[in-house]
Amino acid sequence: MATRKNSRIPRVGLGEVAKAAGVSARTVTNVVNGFEYVADGTRAKVQRAIEELGYRPNLAAKRLRTGRSEVITLAVPLVEAPYFAEVAREIFQAAARHSYTVLIEQTDSLAQRERHLFTGATSQFIDGLILSPVGLTEEELRELHPELPLVLLGERITGHIADHVAIDNVAAARVATNHLVEIGRRRIAAIGCHPLSHSGAALRYRGYQAALKEAGIAVRPELVTGKPGEDLTRQGGATSMAQLLANDPLPDAVLCYNDLMALGAIRMILTHGLKVPDDIAVVGMDDIEDGQFSVPSLTTIAPDKAQIASIAVDLLVSRISGDRTKPPQEIEAGFRLVVRESSSGR
Amino acid sequence: MATRKNSRIPRVGLGEVAKAAGVSARTVTNVVNGFEYVADGTRAKVQRAIEELGYRPNLAAKRLRTGRSEVITLAVPLVEAPYFAEVAREIFQAAARHSYTVLIEQTDSLAQRERHLFTGATSQFIDGLILSPVGLTEEELRELHPELPLVLLGERITGHIADHVAIDNVAAARVATNHLVEIGRRRIAAIGCHPLSHSGAALRYRGYQAALKEAGIAVRPELVTGKPGEDLTRQGGATSMAQLLANDPLPDAVLCYNDLMALGAIRMILTHGLKVPDDIAVVGMDDIEDGQFSVPSLTTIAPDKAQIASIAVDLLVSRISGDRTKPPQEIEAGFRLVVRESSSGR
DNA sequence: TTGTATGCGTTATCAT
DNA sequence: ATGATAACGCATACAA
Numbered sequence: 108m109a110t111r112k113n114s115r116i117p118r119v120g121l122g123e124v125a126k127a128a129g130v131s132a133r134t135v136t137n138v139v140n141g142f143e144y145v146a147d148g149t150r151a152k153v154q155r156a157i158e159e160l161g162y163r164p165n166l167a168a169k170r171l172r173t174g175r176s177e178v179i180t181l182a183v184p185l186v187e188a189p190y191f192a193e194v195a196r197e198i199f200q201a202a203a204r205h206s207y208t209v210l211i212e213q214t215d216s217l218a219q220r221e222r223h224l225f226t227g228a229t230s231q232f233i234d235g236l237i238l239s240p241v242g243l244t245e246e247e248l249r250e251l252h253p254e255l256p257l258v259l260l261g262e263r264i265t266g267h268i269a270d271h272v273a274i275d276n277v278a279a280a281r282v283a284t285n286h287l288v289e290i291g292r293r294r295i296a297a298i299g300c301h302p303l304s305h306s307g308a309a310l311r312y313r314g315y316q317a318a319l320k321e322a323g324i325a326v327r328p329e330l331v332t333g334k335p336g337e338d339l340t341r342q343g344g345a346t347s348m349a350q351l352l353a354n355d356p357l358p359d360a361v362l363c364y365n366d367l368m369a370l371g372a373i374r375m376i377l378t379h380g381l382k383v384p385d386d387i388a389v390v391g392m393d394d395i396e397d398g399q400f401s402v403p404s405l406t407t408i409a410p411d412k413a414q415i416a417s418i419a420v421d422l423l424v425s426r427i428s429g430d431r432t433k434p435p436q437e438i439e440a441g442f443r444l445v446v447r448e449s450s451s452g453r
Numbered sequence: 454m455a456t457r458k459n460s461r462i463p464r465v466g467l468g469e470v471a472k473a474a475g476v477s478a479r480t481v482t483n484v485v486n487g488f489e490y491v492a493d494g495t496r497a498k499v500q501r502a503i504e505e506l507g508y509r510p511n512l513a514a515k516r517l518r519t520g521r522s523e524v525i526t527l528a529v530p531l532v533e534a535p536y537f538a539e540v541a542r543e544i545f546q547a548a549a550r551h552s553y554t555v556l557i558e559q560t561d562s563l564a565q566r567e568r569h570l571f572t573g574a575t576s577q578f579i580d581g582l583i584l585s586p587v588g589l590t591e592e593e594l595r596e597l598h599p600e601l602p603l604v605l606l607g608e609r610i611t612g613h614i615a616d617h618v619a620i621d622n623v624a625a626a627r628v629a630t631n632h633l634v635e636i637g638r639r640r641i642a643a644i645g646c647h648p649l650s651h652s653g654a655a656l657r658y659r660g661y662q663a664a665l666k667e668a669g670i671a672v673r674p675e676l677v678t679g680k681p682g683e684d685l686t687r688q689g690g691a692t693s694m695a696q697l698l699a700n701d702p703l704p705d706a707v708l709c710y711n712d713l714m715a716l717g718a719i720r721m722i723l724t725h726g727l728k729v730p731d732d733i734a735v736v737g738m739d740d741i742e743d744g745q746f747s748v749p750s751l752t753t754i755a756p757d758k759a760q761i762a763s764i765a766v767d768l769l770v771s772r773i774s775g776d777r778t779k780p781p782q783e784i785e786a787g788f789r790l791v792v793r794e795s796s797s798g799r
Numbered sequence: 800t801t802g803t804a805t806g807c808g809t810t811a812t813c814a815t
Numbered sequence: 816a817t818g819a820t821a822a823c824g825c826a827t828a829c830a831a
Contacts, residue, residue: 120824131802136826144800166577167522168824170513171807178574186559187533208574210556213532228524228554231512232578466808477818482810490816514808517823 119160128156139164170232179235179423182212182224183260188340189395190365191239194260197416198237204417205424207234218242225251235423241305256426258419262307267435270422274410274442276307280314282444283390283408284362288322290450292360292388294330295319298347298372299364301333308333308364311392315362330358339364344371352379359387360450366391366398366407373401373449388450403448411441465506474502485510516578525581525769528558528570529606535741536711537585540606543762544583550763551770553580564588571597581769587651602772604765608653613781616768620756620788622653626660628790629736629754630708634668636796638706638734640676641665644693644718645710647679654679654710657738661708676704685710690717698725705733706796712737712744712753719747719795734796749794757787 121132128135130149137145138153145153156162170176181198183191195211202209210233214220221243224236235256240248249268257269262276280300287295300311312331319326332347344363348371351358363369369391376387383389383403391398391407398405418438467478474481476495483491484499491499502508516522527544529537541557548555556579560566567589570582581602586594595614603615608622626646633641646657658677665672678693690709694717697704709715715737722733729735729749737744737753744751764784 118824121826122824132825133803133827134801137801140826146800149800163577165517165824166574167513167516168807169826171511171517171809171823172825172827174807176513176574176578178578210575211559213557228512228522229556231509232522232524464808467810468808478809479811479819480817483817486810492816495816511808514823515810517807517825518809518811520823 118165119162120165121162124153124156124160124162127160128153175234175427176232177206178208178210178233179237179420179427180210180212180224180229180233181237182214182221183239184214184216184241186211186213188367189397190367190393193395194412194416197412198420201413201417201420205420207420207424214238214242216241218244218247222247222251225254230255234427237419237423256423256431258423258426260415260419262310267437270426270436270438272415272418272422272438272440274408274415274440276310277314277317279392279408279410279442280311280362281318282314282442283392284315284318285321286406286444286446286450287360287362287388287390288318288324290360290384290388293324294327294356294358295324295360295362296330296351296354296358297332297362298344298351299333299337299339299368300362301331301337304333304335304337311362311364329354333364340367341371341374344368345375346371348372348375352376352381357381357387360384361387361389363389363391366393366395366405369405369407369449370397370401373403373405384448384450390450394445398447406447406450407445408442409445411443415440464511465508466511467508470499470502470506470508473506474499521580521773522578523552524554524556524579525583525766525773526556526558526570526575526579527583528560528567529585530560530562530587532557532559534713535743536713536739539741540758540762543759544766547759547763547766551766553766553770560584560588562587564590564593568593568597571600576601580773583765583769602769602777604769604772606761606765608656613783616772616782616784618761618764618768618784618786620754620761620786622656623660623663625738625754625756625788626657626708627664628660628788629738630661630664631667632752632790632792632796633706633708633734633736634664634670636706636730636734639670640673640702640704641670641706641708642676642697642704643678643708644690644697645679645683645685645714646708647677647683650679650681650683657708657710675700679710686713687717687720690714691721692717694718694721698722698727703727703733706730707733707735709735709737712739712741712751715751715753715795716743716747719749719751730794730796736796740791744793752793752796753791754788755791757789761786 121135125132125135130153134149135153138150166176181195185191199209221240224230237258237260239260245266245268252269259269259271261273297315300308300315302309302312316326332350337343361372363372369389373383373389376383381387391405394407394409398407418440467481471478471481480495481499484496512522527541531537545555567586570576583604583606585606591612591614598615605615605617607619643661646654646661648655648658662672678696683689707718709718715735719729719735722729727733737751740753740755744753764786
């Protein structure tokens with residue numbers, strides 16, 4: 108006896124399709140899931156029935172049966188940050204190649220929101236999580252992790268908690284700084300790249316430091332801004348730049364933690380009546396779209412976002428459908444220096 | 454025989470809890486779902502077992518059985534727009550009162566993304582949808598709607614397709630415009646409120662028009678900007694304001710479609726060396742947080758966001774658990790004029 | 800290549 | 816107040 112107490116929309120199921128097509132439910136499943144050993148005639152019949160009845164598989168049932176939903180979550184600190192928005196787009200595409208659907212969540216860099224990803228209601232609908240962690244400590248992450256296949260994204264130093272993909276931040280900052288050296292700059296400042304800030308900033312600071320050392324230039328503390336908790340936005344970049352502009356022999360170049368800060372810095376430089384790159388050259392990191400169209404356009408380190416995304420998704424998918432116990436992998440994505448007007452000769 | 458082919462994490466189920474507590478599965482469900490007729494002793498035993506085993510109900514099974522997941526989606530054009538961010542926060546709270554979880558989706562004002570809300574994988578996990586529609590036509594919406602309980606949000610004119618909550622845009626614009634009249638302004642311009650733009654803009658234009666008529670002031674076409682597809686952001690406001698500043702007798706006040714545009718307009722006015730409100734008074738709509746802290750702070754129409762959110766959620770919940778056939782309701786939320794520096798006497 | 804039978808974890812029906 | 820049991824819709828082991 109059917110329990111149609113709930114006045115829900117009656118959905119057609121495998122059974123109805125099977126009856127309509129004159130086959131068994133098993134065959135319908137085979138067709139739906141692209142199983143290869145199905146007679147062409149049968150497949151056609153079934154597909155027509157599916158079409159006519161408007162059949163759509165019930166994902167709750169599928170998940171209950173298989174433990175899979177083919178949905179994953181991408182959780183980033185801030186969806187509106189262009190870098191994350193661009194990475195998100197690539198993740199969508201990479202996931203689509205595995206026929207996975209992606210849910211986006213914003214953590215606001217809050218530990219509580221990050222924790223909720225593992226424990227909340229939506230965690231039950233998803234097969235895995237790609238997280239750009241900020242708030243959670245390593246210990247918490249390690250504890251939460253077994254709940255859900257997990258791939259970590261970004262610059263954070265992680266003690267091999269889970270699969271992790273990022274560019275080599277030290278090398279990236281070194282290349283960027285070295286570029287400034289090569290165009291003849293000597294008083295090179297750094298915005299947001301600070302040893303005492305968050306781990307990504309610390310790594311980039313090390314690259315900055317290394318490049319200067321190679322060039323035989325001393326690091327001048329007054330040219331390094333960026334305190335813990337500083338906001339890594341246009342506003343933050345503008346504020347830090349204003350501070351740097353108080354130096355007497357002005358800096359002749361600035362390495363910025365990211366493009367957003369670089370754009371803020373450029374605006375501040377222009378506001379002060381100075382020219383970019385003539386007076387001060389500026390280099391950012393991330394290669395966000397805004398930087399291509401800004402005036403002047405922005406020299407930057409371009410992480411291979413498509414590669415990052417596809418590695419992250421591949422790692423996650425193989426965790427989901429493969430070995431959950433093998434040791435976490437640490438994978439480095441590529442990057443390249445993109446020279447634009449903010450540091451070009453003319 | 455258990456089919457443990459998949460190496461998934463073995464989760465404890467109702468059965469194990471029941472065994473551990475020495476009761477039947479039925480009783481465990483009763484405890485979990487807060488059913489009242491459970492002996493206190495039994496409840497305690499069960500709760501302890503749940504605790505010890507770390508039991509968490511399987512939502513896929515629950516949804517399969519009941520057709521409910523207690524998850525809804527809020528879909529807005531742009532999550533980064535402060536107005537939507539603030540509404541989202543209220544929706545979260547309202548939903549929590551019904552113990553619903555909220556998923557956020559961004560449509561980018563794209564019809565395709567809006568359509569996907571009804572047909573995509575996630576639509577299967579949710580019980581209902583709160584949508585601020587932009588891209589979809591009324592006909593499409595009408596066709597898609599039966600799939601999923603739906604509440605429409607915002608200013609769009611809808612032909613009674615689904616439950617709909619919004620403020621009275623005509624009245625709101627009239628109140629705002631009238632305020633400008635009352636502080637003595639006569640050359641009142643409008644930014645983004647245009648009869649030929651999207652429906653929300655058209656409604657607000659009608660209010661603007663009505664208020665001027667009541668005051669015996671003629672509408673001057675050169676003081677009305679806002680073409681279809683104009684972007685309703687700071688940038689858009691600044692651009693439109695620049696255009697208005699080309700008028701010879703300058704406007705002495707501006708009504709803006711929203712606060713974001715108003716903030717852009719203010720910046721443009723100040724850039725031109727004029728004073729707000731002395732030379733030009735500015736009024737926005739939405740009452741976003743930025744407007745409280747801007748210099749000058751922003752006079753605005755404050756929609757009751759908490760009310761909008763709670764009405765929207767209530768409507769949706771009652772659709773989900775109640776009658777899906779009764780005619781769509783059109784509900785008006787309250788608003789009030791908040792006078793701040795951008796239009797205050799001194 | 801396709802059919803039959805079974806169980807995923809829950810909630811609902813019926814009984815006690 | 817609680818127990819036994821059936822069904823939600825699907826995918827799989829096994830059989831044919």
